[in-house]
Amino acid sequence: MAQLERIAVTHVPAQGVAPVLARMRALAAELPPRDGVAVFNRVYLSVTEAVDRAIGSGAAAGFGDRRAAITLDVRFAERYLTAVDAAARGVRGPACWRPLLQFRRHPGVRPLQFALAGINAHIGHDLALAVVDSCRTLDCEPGALEDEFDRVGDLLVALEEHIREELMPGPDLLQVADPLTHLLGSWSLERARDGAWAAARTLWALRELPGMAAEFAHRLDTSVGLVGRILLTPLPD
Template structure:
């Protein structure tokens, strides 16, 4: 499958969000429910639908710049969908996504781990690059997107608790010694979001130093990939 065509121009049409939603729905229909990619895809689809509703209706505080919010949302989704396309074609995906692709059918990995590993890859790596992509598209600096970034982040954080509740395997998670409880406590979406904003600002500042920016991006990718591998540690029943 060809890499997603990059959307260009100063403004992104509203149907751009509809397009990525259609891709995610089609992907979900094609995958077995227990597949690790399918688990994350369901989570991300619900997040993207919530963002789309907030853009359309002004929910969650609204978005000061609707076009900027749409552009960021589409650029963000493109990163995930392109990684999936790479896996389908047998092309080497970014390091942040490789653990999920590798362990997606492992019987010892629980659905909540799949969801968090995908969120880790998408927030920890893709979100920073999506902010820079949006800056290039709209010819602006990251500071111009801070309100949109924060509102998208607020929606993600508000959905995290619901995701954990839906995918919790049972009351044993109340036990501090449970291995999954330990894994859950070792990662925070809010901290990952803060890191993504700092990384986006750094990458934008390095835009005139392409070799340094490329090295920074590579290190970010591999570091997020290591966290993802930890989150996908197979656990006993």
């Protein structure tokens, strides 16, 4: 069993969220708009910009610990960007991202499915590992990041509602019998966020048992990938 992957956990980002925002904007400029990764990237860019503004507002926006908030947000974004960079180099990345990367140009997959599949991978898998990365960087327990975790989660929930309104097809496709309606009803960001927090605490508790931690992370990765594959089921027009 491979060791649990670690990503850039040695220092607190001196430039704040700016570097990851720049990388997301570069992706937005180079990818075709209908590309599935581009669809998710637009969504995630909006989230990260909102988090950056909230961090800048300090405690009034719910981010009392600016250092912790920046660290969590950057470690979180690095997980996604690393997966995309690996795919561009032809390297096999995490299982949670493979469905989106494989089906990103499928004509039978709708934009809303791409967005939700990306959110599923990022929240269901990356967020838990980003909490652990941040704890190592900041030398703290997960509980010390709970307020920042909750605030980021609140922004994501608000954005998910916006995504559904913006990318959902017209009212004629909202009938109970429509397959997209069934897919949307099978996944919940709230439940994914709760699962990510539980997974982060478990991984942290297993940090002195690297073999078990790696196995847990692997199973988390593959199970989230399975959900992503279901979310990307091609649908008839």
